[in-house]
Amino acid sequence: MHLYFSCFILLFVPGGKSLGINSHLKHMSNKSQDQVNRTRTVGSKDVAALPLSSYMFNLYQSFHHSELNHGMEAAPSLSLNHRADIIRSLAVKSYDHGGSLWTLLFDFSSLSQEEEHQFAEVRFDFRAFSDAILVGMEVIVDFFHQSSTCQSISGFCQSYLYVGSLTSTLWPRSSDSWVTFEATDIIHKWFERNDKGKNHSEGHMKQPKKLHRAKSAERRYQQRSTEDPRILMMVYSNISKKEKLSGTATLLQDAAHSKYLAVMPGIQTIANSRRHRRSHIFKEHIMGMKHVPSADSSRTLCRRVDFFVDFKQIGWDSWIIHPVKYNAYRCEGECPSPVNESVKPNNHAYMQSLLNYYVKGKAPSVCCVPIRMRSLSMVYYDHDDIAFQNHEGMIVEECGCQ
Incomplete structure (x- = not known):
C-alpha cells in the first residue's frame, strides 16, 4: 500500500491598500518562502523542504504500529472508504478568509493522471481556526493552482489558475481535532482542465468575480498574523493496474524521481530499464550498505539474521524523514x-534438491531466500510535497530454501 500527502492552500486577504491580484500573489509567494523551515543540500543546490505536519506524522505512526502488529487492516487513521495505495497531502502555500468565503491556492502538479483518484478532502485544524470556523458551518471555497516552481521573490509570478469552487459544510472527525469537507470534484476539474489544454489567462478572464474576491482577501491578509495554521488537502488514489502488474520496486521509482537525492550511479537507468536490470542495479548501487557479519561462521541451516539499513549511510537522509533506520533482515x-520441512521448501524446491541429490549437477542447489516479506511505511519528500507511502517487500519476515 502506498500513501502520499501534499498540502498547498493560498487565501487572498482584503486590507488597507488597494493592490491588484498580481501584487498580492507576489506578496503571498514571499510569505510561502518564509514558511519553509527546512533546507536540504543536494549536490551543490539547496532544496527547500516542507515541515512535517503533526497529522502526517500521526498517520505514519498509526501505520507503523499496525505493521509491527502484522496487520495493515488495523491501521486506525483511515476509514474503510478511504483506503488507498497513495495518499497525498497538498501543503498550504498561504491562506486567508472572509467569513464563510475562502480562497485557497494549491500546487496540483504532483497529482498523476496515471493514478486512479478515489477521494479528496480538505481538512482544517479546528484548534487553529476556532475563531473563524464553526462545526456545521457552510463555506464557499475557491480553488486556485500555482506551481511551486513559480515562487520568484524578485518578480511577479503569473502562473496561477482558477480550478473551481465548492460550497460545503464543515463536519468534525470524532477521532481528532480536524473538520473536513469533500473536494473530490476539484481534483476531477483539475484534470479536465489539463485535458482541454486551457491556458492560465483564459481561466482568469472567465472568472472576474473570483478574482475580485481574491483582491478582497488580499487586503485582509495584511491585517492577519504570520501564524501558519494547518490546512490540508488529502488526495486518496490507487496506483494503476499496469504498475501493480509490473511488479517493479515502488521505492526505487520514487527515489529515481526525487529532487532531494543526488543522481546515484545507475539510478536513472533504474527508472527506465527492464525489471531484471532494475533489480540488478538496485542491489549494487542503491542498497549498497554493509551486510551484517554472520553470527556464526560454522555451517548452519537457512535462517533470518539482522540487516540494519541506515539511510544516512547511502545519502538518503536528505530525502527520507521517517524512519531514519530500520532492520530489513536478510537470509x-x-x-x-x-x-526437509525445517527449511520450509515448496514442492518445486523439494524436487529440485531431491534430483540434485541423486544426480549430481542435474540441477543447481536450492538457495536460502526470503519466502515471506512485509511492508514498511515511510514518510519522505516528494517533489514539493511530503509523501506517505507504504512500500511492499521491504522487510524479510521468514526465510526458507527454494
Whole structure:
C-alpha cells in the first residue's frame, strides 16, 4: 500500500491598500518562502523542504504500529472508504478568509493522471481556526493552482489558475481535532482542465468575480498574523493496474524521481530499464550498505539474521524523514540436500534438491531466500510535497530454501 500527502492552500486577504491580484500573489509567494523551515543540500543546490505536519506524522505512526502488529487492516487513521495505495497531502502555500468565503491556492502538479483518484478532502485544524470556523458551518471555497516552481521573490509570478469552487459544510472527525469537507470534484476539474489544454489567462478572464474576491482577501491578509495554521488537502488514489502488474520496486521509482537525492550511479537507468536490470542495479548501487557479519561462521541451516539499513549511510537522509533506520533482515545459511520441512521448501524446491541429490549437477542447489516479506511505511519528500507511502517487500519476515 502506498500513501502520499501534499498540502498547498493560498487565501487572498482584503486590507488597507488597494493592490491588484498580481501584487498580492507576489506578496503571498514571499510569505510561502518564509514558511519553509527546512533546507536540504543536494549536490551543490539547496532544496527547500516542507515541515512535517503533526497529522502526517500521526498517520505514519498509526501505520507503523499496525505493521509491527502484522496487520495493515488495523491501521486506525483511515476509514474503510478511504483506503488507498497513495495518499497525498497538498501543503498550504498561504491562506486567508472572509467569513464563510475562502480562497485557497494549491500546487496540483504532483497529482498523476496515471493514478486512479478515489477521494479528496480538505481538512482544517479546528484548534487553529476556532475563531473563524464553526462545526456545521457552510463555506464557499475557491480553488486556485500555482506551481511551486513559480515562487520568484524578485518578480511577479503569473502562473496561477482558477480550478473551481465548492460550497460545503464543515463536519468534525470524532477521532481528532480536524473538520473536513469533500473536494473530490476539484481534483476531477483539475484534470479536465489539463485535458482541454486551457491556458492560465483564459481561466482568469472567465472568472472576474473570483478574482475580485481574491483582491478582497488580499487586503485582509495584511491585517492577519504570520501564524501558519494547518490546512490540508488529502488526495486518496490507487496506483494503476499496469504498475501493480509490473511488479517493479515502488521505492526505487520514487527515489529515481526525487529532487532531494543526488543522481546515484545507475539510478536513472533504474527508472527506465527492464525489471531484471532494475533489480540488478538496485542491489549494487542503491542498497549498497554493509551486510551484517554472520553470527556464526560454522555451517548452519537457512535462517533470518539482522540487516540494519541506515539511510544516512547511502545519502538518503536528505530525502527520507521517517524512519531514519530500520532492520530489513536478510537470509543466510545452507540448505540441506535433500531439503526437509525445517527449511520450509515448496514442492518445486523439494524436487529440485531431491534430483540434485541423486544426480549430481542435474540441477543447481536450492538457495536460502526470503519466502515471506512485509511492508514498511515511510514518510519522505516528494517533489514539493511530503509523501506517505507504504512500500511492499521491504522487510524479510521468514526465510526458507527454494
